[in-house]
Amino acid sequence: MLRWIDVIRFANQGNPKPDKVVEKSEAEWKAQLTPEQFYVTRQKGTERAFSSEMCSRFEPGQYACVCCDTLLFDSDEKFESGTGWPSFTQPAKENAIAYHIDNAYGMKRVETVCNTCGAHLGHVFPDGPAPSGLRYCMNAVALQKVEATTTLEKATFGGGCFWCTEAIFQDLEGVTSVVSGYSDGQLPNPTYKEVCSGRTGHAEVVQITFDPEKISYADLLRIHLTTHDPTTLNRQGADVGTQYRSTILTHNDMQRAEALKIIEEIQPNLEEKIVTDVKPFEVFYPAEAYHQNYYRNNPGQGYCAAVISPKLAKFRKLYQSRLKKASVAE
Template identity: 65%
Template sequence: MLKWIDVIRFASTGNPIPDKKVVKTNEEWHTLLTPEEFRITRLKGTERAHSSEMCSLFEPGKYACVCCGTLLFDANEKFESGTGWPSFTQPVTENAIAYHKDISYGMVRVETLCNTCDAHLGHVFPDGPGPGGLRYCMNAVALKKVESNERKATFGGGCFWCTEAVFNQLKGVTKVESGYSGGKIANPTYREICSGLTGHAEVIEVTYNPDEITYDDLLRIHLSTHNPTTLNRQGADVGTQYRSVIFYRDEAEKKAAEQAIAEIQSAYDEPIVTEVAPLEYFYKAEEYHQDYYSNNSEEGYCQVVIDPKLRKFRELFKNKLKDTKEGELK
């Protein structure tokens, strides 16, 4: 999660490296853009406040650069700022946006540009909602809505190395990231959450296509692939950071989680103690935690703890697995 100190650092010492660069002449941009799009993005113009209906649109989807099509923002990070311009709390990736110091009009501001093609997008300010506190104030003309059927779900079931390995093998799941949620501090580190004092749980954020796998499917798989009856514990891992939890994004997900717990209770002798709580923020864990099983499958923990869990999971949910070559999975 980016914070104002990160924005200042990028604007002062250099921007993150983009995945690619798109370079065109003004003449070439003229042929691709409308006159207003060209004025805003290539000549650093500003559209009139409240001139776009994009300010009041909050449907799921993503927003891309109107010039080069690079994904910049997710609708989940969009909020009503009351300024008259579409506002977001975070970009989709840290390297999607470039930042430049802007001293025009007698003010000191931070200009935001598409890091791929240098299109002017707007400005970023340190007066947004928590926990990041950023407000990306964008010109609607600089963005184009990209329809997306992707949804996200956030679960905790003990060590996130295990849960990530399970959900990565499901059809319809496009991405799984390990991280932290449910605690009291922003941007926690692994060392901090291991103390048990921050209140965060080790969780995974699952990005999935509901046309291929449903949220109800994910709930049943989550509750069946760890022990939801042990409080603040999974096997040898003990502490609140290892608690069983479902973080919901809306009332429909809350209701589905409560119903799934009620339905699966009969499969357990002890009461299910899985916490059902609203998602406030997902903090991505350090890079060495991502795809841990894939990158470290020969290590002792993976062979002794994760491999047996995966074998049981694949037996229970054969029809939910991604198509793989024979022998590719252990």
């Protein structure tokens, strides 16, 4: 999940590499786009506030660049900002959007453009809703609605250090993203240091976005309960504290029923009683940027080499048929 610090870093230090690049001449863009689309996307124009019904539409679907069809936003991240322009809290992918400092009109803002074709989309501001705190204020004319073929779902699990849990679920076919963070505590927007104190009540968790047509919630539960020790209270190996508790935070009644069912299914295979919490999900706070993709970014770090690598190797052997192709090759 991107936050304001990530946006500023991209704007000042360089944007993420796009999946592809689309380049056309001004004449080609004029021939393809309506005059208003051309004015906004290629000449950095701004549409009139409240001029599009897109502001008040929140049905499932996705939003792509009107110029190059690159997927930019999902309706799950859309919210009513009251500004008169469609607003989102996150892009569909980290590299979908590029960011540039905009000093026009006596203001210092961050412009957002399509990272594929350079189309001007709007601006991003740090006054959006939790947990990201971002508001992508977009020109509706720069976007085109695309009906979603699959509705993605979310799962939130805690099983000790989130570096381990993240590394495991990132390998699974059907999982589109894994974000490390904190949940089920009392303090809003906690820091890692505060969570580690054990005084905030939070657990280290991962929030998983997955395609239920490729992997079921039940299978995610089975993998969760068999890749950490769900029988030890407030600890995983040498990691001790309430922040390392085994937990399943359910997003709806169906997930709760499935969690209780899978726990009952797994229990006969274990000598000790499963102590995993099953509680309703409330709020998720993404961990600091350096915690995200931790194992992939730091495979040689001491904890990663000694603890995560052996655990990951065991997991890959046990669930080989569930892995993404890239993970199978590793």
